Amino acid sequence: MGSPPLEPSRDEAQELLREELADPEYQRAFTGPLRDAIDAVLAWLGDRALSIGGVQIPYGPLVLVALLAAAIVLCILLVRPRLQRAGGVADELLNAETGLSAEDLRGRAGAHLGAERFDDAFRDLFRAVVRSAEERDLLSEQAGRTASEAARAVGGLFPEQAEALHRCGELFNLSHYGGRPLSAQDMEQLRQLEETLRRTEPSLSHGAAHRAARLVVPE
Template sequence: MPNWGEWAPLATGVPVTEERDAARDAARIERLDPAYHHHDPSLMQRIWDWVLEQLDKAFGAVGIATHGITTVMLFLLVLVVLAALLWWRLGAPRRAARSTAALFGTDRPTTADEHRAAAAAHAAAGAWAEAVRDQLRALIRGLEERTLLDVRPGRTADEAAAEAGRVLPEHAEALHRAARTFDDVVYGEHTADAAAYQALLDLDRAVTASRPSLAGSTT
């Protein structure tokens, strides 16, 4: 004779959910076992995959087809370009700071001949950076002594070269190069050598022998 108690749920239309829910809960708990996730990608791998996916979308938006190593190479290229831009933007203030440094120090004023003698002594010792520094100072001090330039403390090498170029226009380009050499050498961007010193020495002699342009003379 059938057990009507076992068939009661079916007869009343109530679904049997206890065993099904228990099985589902057991499966969920089993999936939490670390053994089932041993081969899952790491957090860093998921982040890297996401970055590559975004790059693929970005490059795809501008019509660049990418895949695998191509995406990585493009990503590295973008990083290099960004680094170069940052270097340029952050390096510019340092270059500007060098160009605004005073040509002469705060010590007692020295004559052009004293600077020439110091430059020659440095050159004899192979100290080319110091020789370049004193030789340009001798050149500018000589123009001040001839009253072709006003004596102005705090004047930079670039300013002195620009003012001297207006007084002696035939030497304007050479004076500009001399100021650039001074800045590059004295502030550490380039290494000085005998040729740099000799070029300044020759310019000093040429400037000393030149007559000023009345139109460009300072007042």
């Protein structure tokens, strides 16, 4: 005659269930292949050892530390440049060029263009556009001005060229911060725009407003 069936209380049944689920076989079933792979790698690392003078010296943990260090270095090398580029959009456009005239910047852009360094040529000629507006007393010199801000400010003075200025400001950012190479065609479009701006008088309403602001706000 068999044993009578157990009739545990509610608390005893919960405890039995917890003990059953704590069995390693259940844990493995719930975690799946990923846990199996991790366990296999850890077991392999745990078995690695060097025999020196009959003494077994485990080196598996050292391998694991080296792999972790390599992963950290790789993350730094990959992520840091992206963070720098992302933060660079707020960097100033002209502060590094203090003391250079628009003509100086045009000349430097021409030298870059002759060497087919289109990105450097484009950026210097765009800076020349902004510096020229400052020299014509259309814009006040402003530390920390970005390419996008400069394009909007100059575009406000030359509404017919505002769209082209915005496009050139975007190309400046893509080249300087996004790593996109510019072409001879991009440079030619900016060159034509720069010549047009030099020959064009600013919008009277915008120019008058700017001159009034300069009289009201000392610089």
